[in-house]
Amino acid sequence: MYAGAHAQDTIPNAGRIQEIVNYLASDKLKGRGTAEKGGMKASRYVARQFKKLGLQTVNGSSYYQDFTFDKNAHKNIPSRNVLGYLDNGAARTIIIAAHYDHLGTAGLFDGKYPIGQIHNGADDNASGVAGLLELARHYVKNKNKEPFNFLFIAFGGEELGLQGSKYYTANPLMPLDKVHFMLNMDMIGRYNRERGIGIGGFGSAEEWPAVFKDVQQPGIKYFTDAAGKGASDHHNFYMHGVPVMFFHTGGHDDYHKPTDDAPKLQAVSEAGILQLGIQLIDKAMTFPVLHYVGEKS
Structure with a gap:
């Protein structure tokens, strides 16, 4: 393959x-x-993509981390996280994540959503999984060996209370104090030019202002939010002392409705958001350690 094609990939x-x-x-x-x-x-699909890209397993020979949880009257609900590892022989690891689950046919939500109707969840969060796979592809195929390892995680059970990230942070497969930062992508497929993309977690590391300084991506406007806490999987990492970034293009009329469908995806804008993400990840790698900042009391 000629260099240009490889770079394009x-x-x-x-x-x-x-x-x-x-x-x-x-x-x-x-x-x-x-x-x-x-x-x-969906979990098997993500595992197949991780394998195709050449990511390693971190849970013995499996890409899966199986778990069960309780939710209201529902007991021992089975789910799993899907994990792929890029080992660069480094001391510290960057976690890039997105949840792959959605509401399904809404049977576990106690009548909150129309039971029996398919909720396809294109933006929430097929868009984030697509982002996860594109960033995995980028860092696997990038010829430069990065100074950090990468752990790519597709979480299960997010819609039922951040269950996958709750389980992972309680049962980490590598030490959380060796995590450089965690990037979470949840709903990044409906870019609104007037709003731009929100990036949460800006207050979770001392170095984020320096990392973000002068970073721009043509066609993509962004704004930052200090909060490390939130209603998505980065929350559990922040609560365990890990600096976080959270990408989110905002709410819309199709949120948690059967109308959140694939044709409404803003794929070109999502590609731009991921290029912005690559710039921020690369800049964060110029700092050997990021210093976590907890909540101000």
């Missing part, structure tokens, strides 16, 4: 993003519900 690609979301948010997967067949199919 590492750049986030709108066509690939759309293809991933088309599959994950198809009726075939019935909304990727936790403890539903479609959710298991």
